[in-house]
Amino acid sequence: MRITRKSLLRICVHAAPFVLLITAAFGQTEKKKIVLIGLGEPVAAELRKAAPNAQIVAPANAQLARELSDADAVVTPKFTRELLQVGTRLKWVQVLNAGVEDAIPLLKGANIELTSLKGTLGPEVADHAMALLLSLTRGLYQTIPARGKWEAPRGVRQMTELNGKTAVIVGVGGVGTQIAMRASGFGMTIIGVDPKDAPPPAFIKQMVKPNQLDAVLPQADVVFVTAPETPATKGMFGAAQFREMKRGAYFIVVSRGTLYSMDALVETMTSGHLAGAGLDVTDPEPLPGTHPIWKFENVIITPHIAGASDVSFTRVMELLKENVRRFGAGEPLLNVVDKEKGY
Numbered sequence: 001m002r003i004t005r006k007s008l009l010r011i012c013v014h015a016a017p018f019v020l021l022i023t024a025a026f027g028q029t030e031k032k033k034i035v036l037i038g039l040g041e042p043v044a045a046e047l048r049k050a051a052p053n054a055q056i057v058a059p060a061n062a063q064l065a066r067e068l069s070d071a072d073a074v075v076t077p078k079f080t081r082e083l084l085q086v087g088t089r090l091k092w093v094q095v096l097n098a099g100v101e102d103a104i105p106l107l108k109g110a111n112i113e114l115t116s117l118k119g120t121l122g123p124e125v126a127d128h129a130m131a132l133l134l135s136l137t138r139g140l141y142q143t144i145p146a147r148g149k150w151e152a153p154r155g156v157r158q159m160t161e162l163n164g165k166t167a168v169i170v171g172v173g174g175v176g177t178q179i180a181m182r183a184s185g186f187g188m189t190i191i192g193v194d195p196k197d198a199p200p201p202a203f204i205k206q207m208v209k210p211n212q213l214d215a216v217l218p219q220a221d222v223v224f225v226t227a228p229e230t231p232a233t234k235g236m237f238g239a240a241q242f243r244e245m246k247r248g249a250y251f252i253v254v255s256r257g258t259l260y261s262m263d264a265l266v267e268t269m270t271s272g273h274l275a276g277a278g279l280d281v282t283d284p285e286p287l288p289g290t291h292p293i294w295k296f297e298n299v300i301i302t303p304h305i306a307g308a309s310d311v312s313f314t315r316v317m318e319l320l321k322e323n324v325r326r327f328g329a330g331e332p333l334l335n336v337v338d339k340e341k342g343y
Contacts, residue, residue, distance in 0.1 A: 031055040037076040050321035054328030079103040119174025121307035126178030128306035132278025163187030168220035171227030217244040229256040230342030242268040257283035
C-alpha cells in the first residue's frame with residue numbers, strides 16, 4: 001500500500017485524540033511553572049535537578065511581573081498583595097519564613113495552598129533561646145562587655161542554676177519542642193502551653209491549653225515564647241501575665257515581637273519583678289535606639305537572628321527541593337499551613 005502525503009495527514013488527524021489520551025494517561029503534561037523570588041539562578045539550578053518535572057525560573061526584577069503572570073507557584077521571602085494580583089494562576093505559595101501572618105489575610109479565601117518553613121529552623125532557634133537564657137543566668141551580660149578586666153559579675157552568688165527549675169514553653173511546635181528537649185537536658189521540668197491535643201514527648205511533664213496560661217505562669221522560673229502570630233496569640237503577654245510570673249523569673253521570646261507588650265515589659269523590668277529578659281524579636285523591628293527597653297542591662301536583645309546557622313540554608317534547600325518535586329508531580333506538599341488556624 002502506497003502512503004501519500006494526503007493519506008498520512010488523514011491518519012494524523014484521526015489519531016490525534018488517541019495521542020492526547022495516551023499523553024494524559026502517562027502524565028506527559030505541560031510542566032508546572034514555579035517562580036523564585038530573591039533566591040537567584042544558582043538556587044534555581046539546584047531545584048531543577050531535584051524537580052525535572054517542573055519549570056523553575058528565577059527572574060530579575062524587571063521580568064518578575066511577566067514571569068509571574070502565568071506561574072503556577074511562587075517561592076518568596078514575603079507574599080504581598082501585589083504578587084497575588086499579578087499571579088492570577090497561582091496554586092501554591094511557599095513562604096521562606098516560619099511565620100505566615102502577612103500571607104494569611106491575602107490567601108485565606110483563595111484556592112491557593114500555602115506552605116512555610118515551620119520547624120525547619122527549630123534547632124537553631126532553640127539554641128539561640130538557650131543562649132539568651134544562659135547569658136542571663138550565668139551573668140554573661142555583665143562579664144562579656146568587661147573585656148580586659150578580670151571581674152566577676154555583680155551578684156555572682158545570685159546566678160541561677162537551671163537544674164530543678166521549671167520552664168513554661170508557650171507554643172510547643174517545632175521550635176518549642178526543640179527548646180523543651182534542651183531545657184530537659186539541663187534538668188528542668190517542662191510545662192507546655194499549646195492548643196494541640198497530640199500527646200507530648202516524654203521530656204514534657206505537663207501540657208495545658210492556652211486558656212490555662214495564667215494558671216501555670218506562677219510556676220515558671222523561665223517562660224519561653226515560641227508561638228506563631230495569630231489573632232489568638234497577638235498581644236497574649238501583657239501587664240497581667242507579667243504580674244502572674246514569679247518574682248525573679250526570666251522571659252525569653254524567639255518567635256514574634258507582637259506576642260508581648262513592650263510597654264508592659266518595660267514597666268515590669270523597671271519594677272525589678274523579673275530577673276531578666278532575652279528578646280530576639282521585638283515590635284517594632286528594627287527597634288529604635290531610643291526605645292526605653294535598651295536601658296536595662298539585664299535585657300539582652302538580638303536583631304531577629306535566631307534562625308541563622310551554618311546548616312540552616314541546607315535544611316531550607318532540602319525542604320524546597322522536596323516541595324518543588326512534589327508540586328511538579330502533583331503530590332501532597334510538606335509544611336502546609338492551616339489558613340484558619342494561622343500556622
